[in-house]
Amino acid sequence: MNLPADKKAIVSRGNKVVYDCGDRIIKVFNENKPAADVFNEALNLARVEEAGADVPRILEASKSEVGWALATEKVPGITLAERMESDPKNLDSYIEQFVDLQLKLQTLRSPLLTQQKDKFVRMINSVEEIDKTSRYEVLMKLDGMPTHNKLCHGDFNPTNVIIGEDGKLYVCDWAHATQGNGSADAATTYLLFEIEEEHDIAERYLDLYCQKAPTNRKYVLDWLAIVAASELARKRPGEREFLTHWINVADYQ
Numbered sequence: 012m013n014l015p016a017d018k019k020a021i022v023s024r025g026n027k028v029v030y031d032c033g034d035r036i037i038k039v040f041n042e043n044k045p046a047a048d049v050f051n052e053a054l055n056l057a058r059v060e061e062a063g064a065d066v067p068r069i070l071e072a073s074k075s076e077v078g079w080a081l082a083t084e085k086v087p088g089i090t091l092a093e094r095m096e097s098d099p100k101n102l103d104s105y106i107e108q109f110v111d112l113q114l115k116l117q118t119l120r121s122p123l124l125t126q127q128k129d130k131f132v133r134m135i136n137s138v139e140e141i142d143k144t145s146r147y148e149v150l151m152k153l154d155g156m157p158t159h160n161k162l163c164h165g166d167f168n169p170t171n172v173i174i175g176e177d178g179k180l181y182v183c184d185w186a187h188a189t190q191g192n193g194s195a196d197a198a199t200t201y202l203l204f205e206i207e208e209e210h211d212i213a214e215r216y217l218d219l220y221c222q223k224a225p226t227n228r229k230y231v232l233d234w235l236a237i238v239a240a241s242e243l244a245r246k247r248p249g250e251r252e253f254l255t256h257w258i259n260v261a262d263y264q
């Protein structure tokens with residue numbers, strides 16, 4: 012696909028730049044990004060839309076002058092993250108909408124999506140910096156966890172929620188979507204807030220998620236070591252020590 016000259020970069024990180032191109036958003040990966048990952052994200056997006064989720068429409072996945080690129084229809088609006096920052100007085104209400112949205116997604120089913128446990132196993136096995144014993148313990152723990160088939164986003168955080176001008180909430184960035192256990196997805200979200208050093212929001216989020224799901228805090232926190240170990244596979248700069256800490260903290264909870 013061709014990238015228009017008047018494109019505006021929204022975010023630039025690691026191996027990609029996301030551009031606002033007027034009526035479409037184009038996520039352009041660098042030349043090292045495997046085609047299979049890009050097509051997988053496109054396929055996930057098509058599948059979750061079919062499952063009934065409010066998501067940006069997929070338009071195209073093809074080669075750009077840089078690397079593989081994914082185009083979606085632009086949802087005019089602002090992200091929930093921006094709204095939470097600009098209107099902190101109403102933070103509780105935004106956290107509540109965020110939890111309601113995650114729980115609503117979890118009522119949906121998409122039987123062809125990757126199984127969450129398979130994804131966790133693959134990610135944990137790809138992490139070189141975990142010693143053999145910890146890896147074995149985490150994988151054994153994962154094996155003993157309940158298997159469900161709820162739609163799980165896998166990277167559910169307020170930057171991936173768009174408040175549309177039509178008043179609806181849309182969820183983007185489905186690269187890590189799976190079908191699996193909702194508590195595991197909640198543990199990932201909790202950890203993502205902690206990574207951002209939003210400890211207070213992490214706790215308020217978790218309390219509300221447990222109250223509304225409803226589920227016991229313990230069932231969510233039991234997943235922490237597993238999700239921390241698999242997040243290590245993403246190799247985001249500066250997170251290694253933090254995540255390793257969470258693998259161990261979670262062990263003793």
Ligand SMILES: Nc1ncnc2c1ncn2[C@@H]1O[C@H](COP(=O)(O)OP(=O)(O)O)[C@@H](O)[C@H]1O
Nearest residue numbers: 021029036067083084085086090170171183184
């Ligand atoms: N279809 C879309 N409509 C409007 N904004 C979008 C759309 N897709 C992505 N964005 C914006 O671009 C940002 C980055 O896109 P995202 O798919 O989340 O990439 P990343 O994998 O880098 O997080 C989002 O946080 C959102 O602000």
Ligand SMILES: [Mg+2]
Nearest residue numbers: 170171183184
């Ligand atoms: Mg994102």
